[in-house]
Amino acid sequence: MKNIAILLSLLSLSSLAAAKNIKGKVYVDQNQNMQWDKGENLLPNILISNGRDIVPTNEKGEYKIAYIEGNQVFIIKPSQYISPMIDNRPQNYAPAAALEAGSYDFALIDHPESPNMTVALLGDPQVKYIDDVHSMSKTVTDELAGQELAYVVPLGDITFDSHDLFQPLAESLGLIGAPVFYVMGNHDQNYDAAQFNDRDKNFENYFGPSYYAFEFGKDLGIIVNNIYPLEGTGYKGMLDEDQYTFIKNLLAITGKDYRYVRMFMHIPLEEMEDMKRVIDLFKGRKNVLVVTGHTHTQYHKDFKRAGEPDIHELVAGATCGSWWSGPRDLQGVPSAIMNDGSPRGYWFLNTANETFRYKASEKPADYQMSILTPEINIWDTTFNEFDPQHIYVNVFAGSEATNVQITFDGENWTEMSKYEGMDPTVKQVYYLQQQGRFDSNKISKMWEPKVNSDHLWRIAIPEDLKPGTYLIRVKAEEKEFGLDAVGMGVLVIGY
Incomplete structure (x- = not known):
């Protein structure tokens, strides 16, 4: 066992000795011409990696690192600087030609950054x-x-x-x-x-x-x-x-x-x-x-x-x-x-x-929840019998710690219960698809949904509500993650 360990160490040292290196420097590209010009600052203590090892540049802004076949050689962006960008993609890596040549200078551009962003x-x-x-x-x-x-x-x-x-x-x-x-x-x-x-x-x-x-x-x-x-x-x-x-x-x-x-x-x-x-x-x-x-x-x-x-x-x-x-x-x-x-x-x-x-997407910033109330229709009766006893609220950013409350009169608030189940709207959309409602459209069909929602609440409609039309309000709060949302919906009873 000891001999095997020694052999592996020797093989590792031999591999490192034979490894191809890439070297270069890191500089502030003040005129943004993608090449170091005399007078442009060379940066010490900037980190370069081969996807495994990491080396800092020396006091002259120079680095040298082994190239690992199949890995990229890249710079670890320092705060307040960024690599030149294409389509706002930082070009933080040495291109293939540079890897082959064994040399690449990493350009950086000043990039002021606030701690709060x-x-x-x-x-x-x-x-x-x-x-x-x-x-x-x-x-x-x-x-x-x-x-x-x-x-x-x-x-x-x-x-x-x-x-x-x-x-x-x-x-x-x-x-x-x-x-x-x-x-x-x-x-x-x-x-x-x-x-x-x-x-x-x-x-x-x-x-x-x-x-x-x-x-x-x-x-x-x-x-x-x-x-x-x-x-x-x-x-x-x-x-x-x-x-x-x-x-x-x-x-x-x-x-x-x-x-x-x-x-x-x-x-x-x-x-x-x-x-x-x-x-x-x-x-x-x-x-x-x-x-x-x-x-x-x-x-x-x-x-x-x-x-x-x-x-x-x-x-x-x-x-x-x-x-x-x-x-x-x-x-x-x-x-x-x-x-x-x-x-x-x-x-x-x-x-x-x-x-x-x-x-x-395509909704106002304050649209933070969907509210589903039952309704009875004459023209399209597809969902008339779909759970007429409950109101469902999906708080998109909600979690186990979210508190969700509802009011039917604008004054008295009742806490809603977290519901472990599939969002009813998802089931409805999939049902319509399976019934062929969208067949005349050239669309990608929805896969059968099989997961429960992690942020769904529901409440039974109070039995003492008289026939009429109600504006219901729902509020969702979770202090830790900054959730403070309000939603409204219409509940119709008796029509």
């Missing part, structure tokens, strides 16, 4: 056709363009296996006007990759490394690729050893001065095979946030840690809703209600007070 979080865009890119432009780019955002994070499944759409979608999201940090999803992987490190080849050819890190203001962001490929189109949620080494090295070398460490990845933490090992990476880090997509549902979840604050996770739904399915509106955008009853949309993170706000 707003970040846009985009769950799965998952565009399959150019039509879907148009829908993203209408429902996300149009709404976010010009807003004061620090940066934007699309949380994986950038496409639905249609990698030729990377470019048009990135061009659209680039128009938002803020830096965009892309996450890789399972539908962004190369299913036919012959080697493990080629699983992200198409993604990396366009976006750069599929995992990396950046400082922004007083925070550290870590983009993770937790798609571990299996045979064919299969995958599981898990990190490879290079990423573990990279994150360990990153957290060791950067110290503990960050206000928050934020990890962005595609598959939720609770669905990862190595969940505990991932959580253990952050021992000693007080404030840790995880943001994911993948499920086409949205919810909050906390992970307990002994002697340390919980790690909070936001599963951020999907900008495509239920895969751009269902009937289209007058703009040609599919309704695509998510399986948990949330309308398609996106999230804002406010780092000043660590609060979250959901924004339903």
